[in-house]
Amino acid sequence: MQTAELSGLPAGVADHLREEGIEELYPPQAEAVEAGVTEGESVVASVPTASGKTLIAELAMLASVERGGKALYIVPLRALASEKKREFERFEEFGVSVGVSTGNYESDEEWLSNRDIVVATSEKVDSLVRNGASWIEELSCVVADEIHLVDDANRGPTLEVTLAKLRQLNPALQTVALSATVGNADEVADWLDAELVHSEWRPIDLRTGVHYGSALHFDDGSQEEFAVESGDNPTTALVSDTLSDGGSSLVFVNSRRNAEAAARRLGNAVEDQLTGEERAELAELAEEVRGVSDSETSDDLADAIANGAAFHHAGLAREHRTLVEDAFRDRLIKAISATPTLAAGVNTPSRRVIVRDWQRYDGDAGGMKPLATLEVHQMMGRAGRPGLDPYGEALLLANNHDELDELFERYVWADPEPVRSKLATEPALRTHVLATVASGFASSRGGLLEFLERTLYATQSTDPGRLESVTDRMLDYLERNGFLERAGEDIEATGIGHTVSRLYLDPMSAAEMVDGLRGADDASALGLYHLVARTPDMWELYLRSGDREKYTEIAYEREAEFLGDMPTEFEAERFEDWLSALKTASLLEDWASEVEEDRITERYSIGPGDLRGKVETAQWLLNAAERLAVELDLGPDVVASISAARQRVEHGVGEELLGLTGVGNVGRKRARWLYEAGIETRDELRNAEKSVVLGALRGREKTAETILRNAGHPNPAIEGEGVEADESAAVEAEADSRGDGQAGLGDF
DNA sequence: CGGGTTAGGGTGTAGACAGCATGTC
């Protein structure tokens, strides 16, 4: 089908697509059009990665907008939201407006009501529904990207329930679901009353195979000689082989440490194939990476990048990740070793993909477990850059003949596992039963069960009694904790129940917080950090060897500060959880006491990305705790201490600096410098001697000017002011001249 | 004064051992 034959799109779009080089639709795209995506028909598209799924969604949304409607595009990851927004913005010249919504707090985001296309994560959409965003009812088209993720135990139920809600609000809603190729896409299509478009077609060839001995064995039965010199390992040999052919490689491994170690080795193998120009650009990039964060991870990454390789995992700060991803896409970085983060994230195609580790440690299983077929297929799907590579190649590595056979059977020839709903579990229903009642989708037990009939679980289930019994258990739980009230068949959310639903808290988190805050007339920062750290909304930090003793000691030393009862050492499991929450709490306390970033990452053996994540979650939960304290009327002192604790993690400073950190461009370090110079509040900053401010800021005039302007100084200009800097300040200014004196946290 | 002894610090290496992916509001 030709692009020119498309109808129902905004004027100019078809021509624009042709200018982008899209003359003819790919077969699955044409099939979707025939199924009626541009006419408002619901479609499930189950096609391989990088086969033009996005265009199917775009055609559906644009046609819907052209008919006067409004479209929503649901992404699985925050990082993908901005990527998609950027893509869709190319249609703004045809009068189609785009908006994104992700992130922290409860809101209805009314400004989105005049956008034609909205991009959001499933949790954000759920939150918007709970907060009663009026524009949700105006939606005419919803796209669910990567819908196979309904299979995910943690986040799948949210997507499932959210789609059910949107479809209940508007029975005529067009639903377009994009999926990787999975075994049971027909069941998904059934659930969504959609037509199934299934295809194995790819725009560029993907060869998959296994390396074993001195040969590559491919899926089509062919073999290619590939000998690895003794002393060399197959991964680096394959990577430098690709590079000598002008291609880049992606290596998937099973742990962060492995990713970092592999990047070091890959750098050594890749380094001698770099041109002088590339070396210079890489050196520049390496310094930029180093400046992102003050931590060993940041230094190690910079060192690897200087050699043309990089690692990628969730311990990296977001800026690290985007720098690496962009440079890899620009073909500057030649190889990345990554944990599975990269397979699910933003688009980073590569000539060759090597799945080095196909087993991963799983604490629940107590050992190594093979990766899911779907997961490995997603990794392999990253091979081949459309328009750049003649073909893509994805390889697994085998150490012996048995493994060769096993890898072929498990991954090369196997179909991915079917998608199964995970809705009928306690954590999922605890949250969604409350939200469903609180936002008015059901007002009785029968209504609730009827609503749940709209989910994938119901279409798949052979055991409907299970959903019912878990639902009943959760109704009891929610009633017992005062979130719901029941009168016969009727169910209603209480005031606090509504608040919990809108704050997007797990009811169990809310119960824990309410319990801890009640009867506390005073709360220390550590006590509050521990309170939020032990809710199910904050993931636990591992207790490493020696941590048990260390935190047990701290637990007894500071027993008086904890809110709620401390479990005894005889309740082994609860005590363990308590200690690991204490570890998180003391991390937060360190951060809020101005301990340096590199000390924290080292002390808790985490990466800068983990630190930022913890801080962000703590901020969100403390905000929620504050709202609950107000709602429950726990008194101004409690509310004030929560607020102070929240602001301290937000800026990473002691309480005495909170008066300064509100000023733009003043972070934890500069606030401390100003404070030491005798400037303690915004007012004092505004009225301070310029020379004092300049001295405190280590003599940097530009920063001093912007800070004074941000503090509201009538005449911030600094010229010819003497610097009152003593020698130690001058030395520090020297040491500091690389960064801008800010930790870099706080503006993410 | 010369030779020997000893404690202390630093360096290098082998082997044991723990730890092991991700993520939304």
Add this chain to the structure above:
DNA sequence: CTACACCCTAACCCG
């Protein structure tokens, strides 16, 4: 990451 062997040096003691 620890235990251990090993080397070097400085300080001290004794004949």
